[in-house]
Amino acid sequence: MIYLDNQATTPLAPEVFDAMAPWLGHDFGNPHSPHIMGRKAFAAVELAREQVATLFPDGGQVYFTGTATEALNMAFGVVRGMQETGRNRIVLPDTEHAAVRDTALWYRSQGFDVLLHPVREDGRVSLDDLVKVIDQKTALVASMLVNNEIGVIQPVREIADLARQAGAVSLCDAVQGYGRVDIPDNIDMAAISGHKIYGPKGVGALWVRDGIDVPPLIHGGGQEGGLRSGTLSPALCVGMGKAASLCAIRADADREHISALAARARACFSDWTINGSAEERYPGNLNIRREGLDVARLMSDVRSVAFSAGSACASGSGRPSHVLAALGLERDQIKSSIRLGFGRYNSLEEIESAARTINEAAEAQ
């Protein structure tokens, strides 16, 4: 099996596995216990927090969560306190992941005015249009850094500036960007996920700028600054910290490797059309379409490559992609799109072999 679905999840880095192992074995202390085993676990968790924080701006705090979805839900809590001050608008591009989009839409039931802002054909928001809807009534402006389906990079720095100028808070879904693309230093909050950075599943984090008031999501023993009660898993936190530090250490090597894979893939699929901007994108994502292609059939024919249909959202719900629809693609074009995601552990040979298999199956149709 050739794994080309690195936006869905990434394999665990071997170094991460090794770092986690003791915490699943003899080092089983509760990081919130005052005795020596507890203090050792606490120290490991705090080191991991620092490692995760390294790729975020100075002047903020990292809170561990179970997933990025949870972190994003936690971040949205800021709008509650702002509603009382007359700020009841939430603005986000129409192409956000369900973890942001559906959370925002839920706030409609709480009396918020939620604007799903259209994107251009290239998948990026127009700042000239966005500025018109971010006003003194706006509480939160959310925007992902790298889109999980099409890899397009949003102008998050400029969006966060617009939010700040209007007195609103900015939230960045950095799940697909963290460790790959620089995080703009003017954002107020950002969410990430362990399993997208060669770390473990079941751990995420929310970074919050000092001074931003996020209310508790889970009440209980007061862990994670009282925002997210519950005993932390040292193994998962250590794994995420190690994964983050590897991303930092290997940044140049990873970037070079992914760029080489992307260049080879683009050459192999040169007669396909790229969905979204060809330039403003993370190169490890290639979302492409071919006229008349039946992707469901392609996926059942190509059993030796793990990739994703562009027509289904990443959760595998089977819902047609709202992202591709937001680019203005017709239903047929959406149904003829695939997503290939390259990662640290793919080789050029794998790209060539997968491309051969996919192109042959597409030809056969």
Ligand code: PLP
């Ligand atoms: N945001 C983006 C852009 C994602 O790609 C994902 C995962 O697919 C999430 C949020 C949710 O992450 P998690 O699986 O940690 O909840």
